[in-house]
Amino acid sequence: MTIAADTTTDKPATQRLIHDWSSDKDVFKNVSWGKAMMWIFLLSDTFIFGSFLTGYMSVRISSTTPWPNPSEVFALTIAGHHIPLILIAIMTFALITSSGTMAMAVNFGYRADKHKAAGLMALTALLGATFVGMQAFEWTKLIVEEGVRPWSNPMGAPQFGACFFMITGFHGLHVSIGVIYLLIVASKVWRGHYDDTHQKDIQMSNDIRNTNNAKNYQIVEITGLYWHFVDLVWVFIFALFYLW
Amino acid sequence: MEQLPSQQHPIGIYLKIWFLLFVLSTCSYLVDYFQLEGYLRWTLIIIFMLLKAGLIVAIFMHMMWERLALIYAILLPPIALLILVLMMNYEAEYVLLSRFIFFGDSP
Numbered sequence: 001m002t003i004a005a006d007t008t009t010d011k012p013a014t015q016r017l018i019h020d021w022s023s024d025k026d027v028f029k030n031v032s033w034g035k036a037m038m039w040i041f042l043l044s045d046t047f048i049f050g051s052f053l054t055g056y057m058s059v060r061i062s063s064t065t066p067w068p069n070p071s072e073v074f075a076l077t078i079a080g081h082h083i084p085l086i087l088i089a090i091m092t093f094a095l096i097t098s099s100g101t102m103a104m105a106v107n108f109g110y111r112a113d114k115h116k117a118a119g120l121m122a123l124t125a126l127l128g129a130t131f132v133g134m135q136a137f138e139w140t141k142l143i144v145e146e147g148v149r150p151w152s153n154p155m156g157a158p159q160f161g162a163c164f165f166m167i168t169g170f171h172g173l174h175v176s177i178g179v180i181y182l183l184i185v186a187s188k189v190w191r192g193h194y195d196d197t198h199q200k201d202i203q204m205s206n207d208i209r210n211t212n213n214a215k216n217y218q219i220v221e222i223t224g225l226y227w228h229f230v231d232l233v234w235v236f237i238f239a240l241f242y243l244w
Numbered sequence: 245m246e247q248l249p250s251q252q253h254p255i256g257i258y259l260k261i262w263f264l265l266f267v268l269s270t271c272s273y274l275v276d277y278f279q280l281e282g283y284l285r286w287t288l289i290i291i292f293m294l295l296k297a298g299l300i301v302a303i304f305m306h307m308m309w310e311r312l313a314l315i316y317a318i319l320l321p322p323i324a325l326l327i328l329v330l331m332m333n334y335e336a337e338y339v340l341l342s343r344f345i346f347f348g349d350s351p
Contacts, residue, residue, distance in 0.1 A: 028313055030311065054329050057336065060336075100258070107255055221251055
């Protein structure tokens with residue numbers, strides 16, 4: 001892929017970096033504002049989840065009571081077999097699969113194949129909803145059967161519940177919002193809201209107006225950024241909370 | 245007029261990365277399944293986590309095709325988080341030590 005109509009393409013990357021940041025306006029060349037703002041929002045979200053995980057690390061290190069073993073807490077007995085952490089593994093695979101279908105949706109969006117793009121986004125939303133469903137099952141099991149509370153639990157360090165509900169709850173909220181966001185954008189894509197003919201009436205800045213019809217499906221990529229971020233956060237939660 | 249770079253790439257690369265993410269997820273699950281312990285466990289968890297995160301950001305979120313201006317703007321600030329983690333690590337160890345000194349062994 002080449003970046004078109006850019007006067008600095010022949011310069012080294014570091015010189016382009018300096019040029020971009022010192023060019024009075026539009027630091028993010030060739031990036032629409034919608035996409036730049038989504039990236040900046042995701043950066044702020046990184047700090048929120050980063051702070052949660054840091055707080056979790058602090059209370060886990062400083063706890064004088066043993067931390068409950070997540071491998072055991074989240075084990076399930078399926079068909080007579082006791083399998084450690086299996087529900088979380090299935091949730092991880094559901095989310096990875098949804099990330100894949102989202103990437104496909106973005107790809108078909110840029111190929112201007114709006115029905116395939118919308119269909120794949122709907123499939124992504126379905127997988128996301130499955131994830132939230134499994135999380136609801138996990139929460140119910142922990143609260144009702146195991147008696148885990150934000151302030152106490154029968155397995156060990158009382159901070160376990162606070163960390164668990166806070167971190168997975170906030171992530172689950174992100175997934176739920178993502179499912180709604182996906183469904184809204186998917187239905188708009190399906191109905192042709194972002195088609196060129198429709199967009200002609202809307203005043204757009206020069207940065208965003210495109211000659212290529214497919215470019216108007218950039219909303220799919222922006223939605224995809226959010227969804228991949230949700231998956232990205234799960235990678236860290238899975239590793240640091242469930243596996244550690 | 246500037247033209248937006250369309251982040252259009254061959255489907256093959258997405259399928260390959262998708263497959264890799266599945267493999268890496270399986271690997272990190274197996275770390276727990278085989279009950280690996282200690283530094284081996286922690287090292288493997290961190291390696292698989294960073295590989296997965298890197299692939300998602302670089303390929304699925306198209307970061308490797310973006311300009312340095314955006315890459316640096318997004319990837320450099322989280323270094324502050326690493327410093328926070330480092331500081332809180334020492335702080336938490338100090339809290340633990342204080343608890344042992346002032347409250348004895350039992351909580």
